[in-house]
Amino acid sequence: MKGSLFAFLGGAFITLQGVANSRISQDIGTWQTATITQLTGFIAALTVLLFLRNKGWKKFGEVKPLYLIGGGFGALVIFGNIMAIHFVGVTLTVSAMLIAQLTLTFLIDSNGWFGMEKKKMKLPQFIGIAMMIAGVIILRF
Amino acid sequence: MMIVGIGLALIAGSLVGLQNIFNSKVNEQAGSWSTTTLVLGLGFLASVIIGVLFEGKQLFVLDNMKMWYWFSGVIGIGVVTCNVQAIKLLGPTFAISIILTSQLVFALLWDSLGWLGLEKVPFSFKQLVGVLVIVGGVFVFKWSERMGNESQRTVYKQSRKNVIAEK
Numbered sequence: 001m002k003g004s005l006f007a008f009l010g011g012a013f014i015t016l017q018g019v020a021n022s023r024i025s026q027d028i029g030t031w032q033t034a035t036i037t038q039l040t041g042f043i044a045a046l047t048v049l050l051f052l053r054n055k056g057w058k059k060f061g062e063v064k065p066l067y068l069i070g071g072g073f074g075a076l077v078i079f080g081n082i083m084a085i086h087f088v089g090v091t092l093t094v095s096a097m098l099i100a101q102l103t104l105t106f107l108i109d110s111n112g113w114f115g116m117e118k119k120k121m122k123l124p125q126f127i128g129i130a131m132m133i134a135g136v137i138i139l140r141f
Numbered sequence: 142m143m144i145v146g147i148g149l150a151l152i153a154g155s156l157v158g159l160q161n162i163f164n165s166k167v168n169e170q171a172g173s174w175s176t177t178t179l180v181l182g183l184g185f186l187a188s189v190i191i192g193v194l195f196e197g198k199q200l201f202v203l204d205n206m207k208m209w210y211w212f213s214g215v216i217g218i219g220v221v222t223c224n225v226q227a228i229k230l231l232g233p234t235f236a237i238s239i240i241l242t243s244q245l246v247f248a249l250l251w252d253s254l255g256w257l258g259l260e261k262v263p264f265s266f267k268q269l270v271g272v273l274v275i276v277g278g279v280f281v282f283k284w285s286e287r288m289g290n291e292s293q294r295t296v297y298k299q300s301r302k303n304v305i306a307e308k
Contacts, residue, residue, distance in 0.1 A: 003230030004239055010223030011243025013216055015251065020213045023257040027205035031192030035200065038188055040214030042181035048218065049174045056172035060179070063167050070163030073156040074184025075191055080153030087146025089262040094248040095275055096147050098241055100154030102282060105162065114162055119286075128282025135275030139268055140143075 015094060021078055022085040034078040067114075092139055099132045173225045181217065234287040241279045245272050 017037075025033040049055060060068060084093040106125065112118030160180075167176045192200040227236040249272050255261030262268075 007227035007239035011240040013219040015247040034188040038185035041217035045178040056175040059170040067163040067166040071180030071183030072187040075187035080149040084150035090248040096150035097154030100151040101158040104158035124285030131278030139271035
């Protein structure tokens with residue numbers, strides 16, 4: 001029950017983040033929003049981190065350098081998210097983002113890219129993706 | 142505009158997928174808070190660089206700032222805390238299914254209510270059906286993934302037992 005509540009709130013926060021950024025960008029601009037929201041998020045996360053006993057950042061050296069730069073994509077994600085919400089609304093934006101995200105993860109898993117354990121893909125997974133795309137088409141037409 | 146909007150959302154979503162995989166590799170070594178700090182720090186740097194390229198000094202002109210804009214980044218702390226806890230308590234399949242569903246439900250709610258002065262997208266039966274079909278797809282996808290990976294499931298259960306034992 002506690003886990004479900006966390007998951008439910010987690011999803012709500014993700015949507016709220018996109019909506020808040022979209023609102024803020026109307027007043028100060030898109031790149032300004034991406035800059036400020038990540039700067040303040042960074043400061044907040046760093047503050048939490050400083051209070052933890054087990055910080056873990058010394059382990060960054062053990063990670064392949066390519067994987068360390070994933071955060072840089074955040075700039076483009078926020079930009080795309082804000083613009084998409086302005087153009088097509090929150091529901092369609094979130095839906096299209098989820099489909100792209102799950103499809104890419106699916107491709108990476110099934111091909112074993114980036115050292116992921118190769119997984120065999122089965123028919124129900126294709127049906128799942130087809131249903132999500134059908135849902136977006138229903139939203140739109 | 143419709144095509145541009147959906148295209149941008151698809152690109153952003155793909156980058157989220159890629160980022161999740163990269164971040165999970167960092168997470169395995171460094172833990173979730175170090176990873177989050179690194180991810181947001183780099184996202185900030187990238188935004189400053191791209192922002193200056195496109196807008197020059199204009200990037201630092203923040204005339205219409207309202208007080209709460211300075212705190213919007215803190216929502217990210219809620220995202221990380223809730224998602225990490227949910228996956229710990231429920232396992233990835235169930236947790237991610239609920240997280241994605243909740244994201245969609247709130248998106249629909251937001252569009253229909255037009256909170257925070259965003260343009261209202263009127264609620265219709267069609268939209269509800271669309272969201273329900275997508276949610277159905279998420280569950281079919283996530284659960285078939287889990288069925289296909291019995292071995293991983295065992296590993297997860299095992300590691301969960303270890304976590305409980307450590308407590």
